[in-house]
Amino acid sequence: MKIFISSDMEGTAGVVDWDQCVIGGSQYPYYTDLLTGEINAAIEGAAQAGATEFLVNDAHSKMANLKPDALAGRAGYLSGRYKPMYMMQGLDESFDAVFMVSYHGSMGSRGSVLSHTYFPTAFAEVTVNGVVAGEAGINALVAAAYRVPIVLVTGDATTAEETLRFCPRIETAVVKKSVSRFAAESLHPAAARDLIRDRARAAVEGLKEAGPPDIALPVTLGISFRSSDYCELAARIAGVERTGDLSATIVGDDPLRIYQTFITVVLLCRGLVE
Numbered sequence: 547m548k549i550f551i552s553s554d555m556e557g558t559a560g561v562v563d564w565d566q567c568v569i570g571g572s573q574y575p576y577y578t579d580l581l582t583g584e585i586n587a588a589i590e591g592a593a594q595a596g597a598t599e600f601l602v603n604d605a606h607s608k609m610a611n612l613k614p615d616a617l618a619g620r621a622g623y624l625s626g627r628y629k630p631m632y633m634m635q636g637l638d639e640s641f642d643a644v645f646m647v648s649y650h651g652s653m654g655s656r657g658s659v660l661s662h663t664y665f666p667t668a669f670a671e672v673t674v675n676g677v678v679a680g681e682a683g684i685n686a687l688v689a690a691a692y693r694v695p696i697v698l699v700t701g702d703a704t705t706a707e708e709t710l711r712f713c714p715r716i717e718t719a720v721v722k723k724s725v726s727r728f729a730a731e732s733l734h735p736a737a738a739r740d741l742i743r744d745r746a747r748a749a750v751e752g753l754k755e756a757g758p759p760d761i762a763l764p765v766t767l768g769i770s771f772r773s774s775d776y777c778e779l780a781a782r783i784a785g786v787e788r789t790g791d792l793s794a795t796i797v798g799d800d801p802l803r804i805y806q807t808f809i810t811v812v813l814l815c816r817g818l819v820e
């Protein structure tokens with residue numbers, strides 16, 4: 547049984563500031579160890595329920611945050627930048643389930659710690675079929691395309707709630723309660739790992755009842771931009787239709803193409819400021 551793990555970092559118990567989760571930050575090495583502990587807890591829980599193969603796709607910042615030999619379960623490690631499928635690179639129909647570890651709330655969510663949606667400078671809000679989507683909801687398009695169920699999400703309470711909108715049967719491991727965008731009350735790391743291990747095991751045990759994400763076709767992905775220059779640039783991409791000064795949509799029957807078009811928007815908008 548194969549498990550795909552998309553690992554972010556902002557949702558780790560204890561993480562509340564960019565300095566803790568950006569390469570070069572003074573506290574970054576310590577918090578990457580905490581992240582690794584949470585990923586490993588998810589792997590261990592899944593293994594207890596019979597999972598045998600794991601691929602960890604590093605999906606945070608420069609996407610090279612982990613020590614490969616520190617991963618449990620002899621997990622494969624997909625790392626590095628400019629992956630065409632970004633946070634979901636490596637997933638295909640050969641996997642039995644998807645875990646989303648250390649995810650965070652969407653840009654507009656109320657007080658979710660380190661909240662953003664892919665690129666905070668450009669995107670105010672993203673919707674999938676009219677429902678506000680965080681990264682979990684957007685990434686669910688890829689799981690829907692390959693018909694693989696997403697069965698575990700870890701992070702704060704907002705992240706769990708936002709993911710449930712698209713994956714109503716998902717197991718959630720809530721390891722912190724956000725107080726503001728830069729404050730949270732976290733479980734002790736050991737308690738967070740115990741919770742994640744437990745929910746991961748339950749997620750794999752319940753796999754028979756789980757289905758792929760609940761996203762009706764055709765899909766409409768809506769983007770609200772924070773300034774018109776980003777919107778103007780995005781609208782030059784085939785498949786992106788400008789619907790207002792600050793808004794655009796991507797519509798179609800192929801969730802994979804919609805995700806790839808969205809990722810192209812992300813990369814193009816990043817290029818505008820870098």
Ligand SMILES: [Zn+2]
Pocket residue numbers: 554555556605606607
């Ligand atoms: Zn991240």
